[in-house]
Amino acid sequence: MVRRTVMVAITLALVAAAFVLLCVNIGRGEFAVPIPTVVDILFGGGTKVQRFIVMDLRLPRGLTALLTGIALGISGAITQSILRNPLASPDLLGVTAGASAAAVTLIVVGGGGTFVGALALLGIPLAALAGAVVTALAIYALAWRGGVQGYRVVLIGIGANAMLVAAIQWMLISADINDVARAQVWLNGSLNGSDWAQVWPVAIGVAVVGTLALVSSFTLGALRLGDDNARALGVRLQSGQGVLLLAAVALAGIATAAVGPIGFVALAAPQVAMRILRTPGPPILASGLVGAVLVLGSDVIGRTVLPVELPVGIVTSALGGPFLIYLLVRNNRKVSA
Known part of the structure; x- marks a missing residue:
């Protein structure tokens, strides 16, 4: 009972931290807005000018950062739990690539930026989501040998990631310079230009798929115990794995489609959440909240702390690289022991 109370308290603290960072993100800029004023505006107060700055100009960017962080955190938690490998995440397994x-x-060959009407808005996001799903299905098929094993998926995913990165580099080298510039902005994982039209699809996707992941928490917990134990608990192994992996891929694809690839959040968030809550496996809800904190915090650092503004994807990669090294060293010590 005491342990559950502590976990609830920590989860609520993560919710509060995400909300505070959201307010900080909204309040920072050329026209600074104090955090109490931001909170007042969010609940219907403030002047007309303040409401325009907060609600129309800055809140969509903050919510996009919040939602993509939640999506990546939950995606990483599902992937690491099913494959039982702390190094398994969508960005390392080739899904993001x-x-x-x-x-x-679509940008350099199909002229994604020249579509008119709805295609101009939905062309690149839908292409990114489709690319994530197709890549995940290919990796799953290649890793299948009467079942799916974690290390086999990781190895095949790393190989697929390397080939896809090479293909991206080849397209950038051979494409028109204007298309390359547009693609590079997208590849750095930027929140610039986020608006309400971008927020709603992400919000709906995260709400639907995230709810499915939370409902499947028991199945995920059973899968962490191994295939035989999961079957003994009444879990349909292959269908359970398939549905949860599809949810993880969908969340990663939704986040990537919205803002571009944001590295290492899906890798780090579940591990940080697991250590904070001291759970045997990555917790779903807490992982999403930690992901939101990481993306919001990185956006604040990239926009206001550094001498020049940097896309959020560059900041998360700079922070996540050392964490990946830490996980590799830690796993190596476990194997040696």
Whole structure:
């Protein structure tokens, strides 16, 4: 009972931290807005000018960062739990690279930026989501040998990621310089230009798929115990794995389609959440909240702390690289022991 109370308290603290960072993100800029004023505006107060700055100009960017962080955190938690490998995440397994390859192809070959009407808005995001799903299905098929094993998926995913990154680089080298510039902005994972039309699809996707992941928490917990124990608990192994992996890929694809690839959040968020809550496996809800904190915090650092403004994807990669090294060293010590 005490342990559950502590976990609830920590989860609520993560919710509060995400909300505070959202307010900080909204309040920072050329026209600074104090955090109490931001909170007042969010609940209907403030002047007309303040409401325009907060609600129309800055809130869509903050919500996009919040939602993509939640999506990546939950996606990483599902992937690491099913494959039982702390190094398993969509960006290392090639899923994010598949989304990026599809988007870059549309930009440099199909002229994604020249579509009119609805296609101008939905062309690149839908291409990125389709690329993520197709890549994940290919990796799953290649890793299948009467079942799916974690290390086999990781190895095949790393190989697929390398090939897709090489394909992206080849397209960038051979494409028109204007298309390359547009693709590079997208590939760095930028929140610039986020608006309400971009927020709603992400919000709906995260709400639907995230709810499915939370409902499947028991199945995910059973899968962490191994295939035999999961079957003994009444879990349909292959269908359970398939549905949850599809949810993880969908969340990663939605996040990547919205803002471009944001590295290492899906890798780090579940591990940080697991250590904070001291759970045997990555917790779904807490992982999403930690992901939101990481993306919001990185956006604040990239926009206001550094001498020049940097896309959020560059900041998360700079922070996540050392964490990946830490996980590799830690796993190596476990194997040696």
